[in-house]
Amino acid sequence: MTNEREILITEVALRDGSHAINHQYTVEQVLKITKALNDAGVPFIEVSHGDGLAGSSLQYGLSRTNEMELIEAAVSVVDKSKIAVLLLPGIGTLHELKEAANLGAKMARIATHVTEADVAPQHIAYAKELGMETVGFLMMNHMASVDKLVEQAQLMESYGADTVYVVDSAGYLLPDQVRERIRALKQSVGINVGFHGHNNLSLAMANTLAAIDEGATRIDGSVRCLGAGAGNTQTEVLIAVCERMGIKTGVDLYKMMDLAEDIVAPILQVPQEITKDSLTLGYAGVYSSFALHAKRAAAKFGVDSRDILIELGKRKVVGGQEDMIVEVAAEIARNNKQVTLS
Numbered sequence: 001m002t003n004e005r006e007i008l009i010t011e012v013a014l015r016d017g018s019h020a021i022n023h024q025y026t027v028e029q030v031l032k033i034t035k036a037l038n039d040a041g042v043p044f045i046e047v048s049h050g051d052g053l054a055g056s057s058l059q060y061g062l063s064r065t066n067e068m069e070l071i072e073a074a075v076s077v078v079d080k081s082k083i084a085v086l087l088l089p090g091i092g093t094l095h096e097l098k099e100a101a102n103l104g105a106k107m108a109r110i111a112t113h114v115t116e117a118d119v120a121p122q123h124i125a126y127a128k129e130l131g132m133e134t135v136g137f138l139m140m141n142h143m144a145s146v147d148k149l150v151e152q153a154q155l156m157e158s159y160g161a162d163t164v165y166v167v168d169s170a171g172y173l174l175p176d177q178v179r180e181r182i183r184a185l186k187q188s189v190g191i192n193v194g195f196h197g198h199n200n201l202s203l204a205m206a207n208t209l210a211a212i213d214e215g216a217t218r219i220d221g222s223v224r225c226l227g228a229g230a231g232n233t234q235t236e237v238l239i240a241v242c243e244r245m246g247i248k249t250g251v252d253l254y255k256m257m258d259l260a261e262d263i264v265a266p267i268l269q270v271p272q273e274i275t276k277d278s279l280t281l282g283y284a285g286v287y288s289s290f291a292l293h294a295k296r297a298a299a300k301f302g303v304d305s306r307d308i309l310i311e312l313g314k315r316k317v318v319g320g321q322e323d324m325i326v327e328v329a330a331e332i333a334r335n336n337k338q339v340t341l342s
């Protein structure tokens with residue numbers, strides 16, 4: 001790998017990490033974590049419901065605290081870092097985008113399924129109008145060919161996105177696949193290229209390093225790994241690895257380690273690790289945020305959650321189709337019963 005690289009980290013524990021704690025963040029926790037991230041020098045801190053602005057619902061999980069209160073709290077303690085928000089068109093609307101911008105959010109990450117960038121132009125244009133930096137966040141990246149990805153990234157660029165991300169929502173991609181994708185984007189778009197990994201196959205760090213090596217400069221990390229499924233690339237570890245490799249992040253390693261150990265670890269109800277469910281997500285190519293829903297459906301219908309996830313992978317279910325989880329669980333339970341009876 002070449003040295004003298006510089007990357008800008010977006011910390012996602014206060015958004016993707018919200019999945020890991022059932023969207024139970026309090027204002028006090030957000031204040032403490034954001035202040036520590038700001039002091040450590042993290043450039044961007046994303047704060048939203050795990051499924052983006054307005055995600056709080058029975059379908060996606062109810063937030064304990066209104067996310068606008070969390071955004072306001074985060075903004076109140078930063079003097080260096082910028083607060084980012086995630087928005088999935090169809091879940092969040094221009095209304096929430098405006099509210100977040102009015103509270104002081106400076107970056108809007110507009111997330112679409114990897115083949116559906118064309119639902120984003122209105123949101124990207126409005127975020128720009130509100131003076132925000134914009135990101136086109138192409139989720140479930142493994143579900144499109146490299147050519148399709150390039151086409152969709154070019155659409156994001158044409159809508160005015162400042163950055164386009166390869167989002168490995170399922171933690172399914174292998175390092176060579178990440179390389180191929182980032183390389184193709186670097187050759188075909190003129191905007192920043194970013195990478196967001198999930199650790200379901202224990203490849204988040206390897207994939208992130210492959211992305212950086214191919215020229216990705218916007219990188220997502222999550223302190224103590226807090227994120228959907230097995231979590232994201234662990235920020236404090238990434239900082240240490242980047243220091244060893246001569247890649248500049250501008251983030252203070254000791255401060256990040258202290259934040260992880262003293263503030264974030266005690267919030268976790270269970271340690272963030274690769275469980276049989278998160279491993280199955282990565283193996284089957286399923287949306288990381290489906291893990292907890294599948295676990296609940298498995299308990300309700302008395303079936304193995306891995307069978308549900310494997311079936312969801314076969315059906316190529318995407319974000320927004322959470323209702324399919326219960327349907328699949330019920331179907332597996334019916335089939336199991338028939339086998340027992342026959």
Ligand SMILES: CC[C@H](O)CC(=O)C(=O)O
Pocket residue numbers: 016050051052088111139140167168169170196228288289319
């Ligand atoms: C539902 C939004 C999703 O969690 C966004 C994301 O982080 C991903 O696709 O990995």
Ligand SMILES: [Mn+2]
Pocket residue numbers: 016169196198227228288
């Ligand atoms: Mn994610």
